[in-house]
Amino acid sequence: MKTLILYHSKTGFTAQYAQWLAQDLSCACVPYKSRKAISLDTFDAIAFGSGLRAGIIPGAKWFFSQVPKLEGKRLALFFTGAMPPDPAGIERAVQQNVPPEARERVPVFYLWGGLHYEKMGFVDKAMMAAFRKMLSAKKNPTPEDQEAIRMVASSFSKAERENLRELEAYLRVGR
Structure with a gap:
């Protein structure tokens, strides 16, 4: 095949x-x-x-x-x-x-x-920064939100x- x-x-x-x-x-x-x-x-x-x-x-x-x-x-x-x-x-x-x-x-x-992050262009990096900021701004973040914030903080x-x-x-x- x-x-x-x-x-x-x-x-x-x-x-x-x-x-x-x-x-x-x-x-x-x-x-x-x-x-x-x-x-x-x-x-x-x-x-x-x-x-x-x-x-x-x-x-x-x-x-x-x-x-x-x-x-x-x-x-x-x-x-x-x-x-x-x-x-x-x-x-x-x-x-x-x-x-x-x-x-x-x-x-x-x-x-x-x-x-x-090192392989991303400006637009993708900006989108990720906005996503992090949005999650961080939540008044009562869920455990999932907190995990997402931790994960997207750096390359992995x-x-x-x-x-x-x-x-x-x-x-x-x-x-």
Whole structure:
């Protein structure tokens, strides 16, 4: 089974996971910006990965526009983010980024990444500063708010190869 890992990465977490997947599955790994150089129909399985930024998964619209042309292919979406794996937060991201007609066809996997402030541009850093300020300004912050404030105070990584187990198992079916 010929597998493709296609990814969009801003700060490196999605690229790291994509490279680990490609190594573990011995398959092709292509950055999103090079997507026009490949023919998706030559692959049996395709996983698209990207980071979650302000509720949006960059490249997901394009990926889901390709789904109707990929009948019979094994497809998956994975996304990374700074938030701990939280079913409610993951479901919100799915609702915002995965068209209803694709939700049963394309399984979604969340992979905890982290924050790399040193790889962020000015706008992203400003958004994170505003988020921290908003959380800090709450009169009665919840324990979750306090944890979020602590987590976004500086760069961190929660990327671990072990987080790929479920996605790898899904992509291995039929191999």
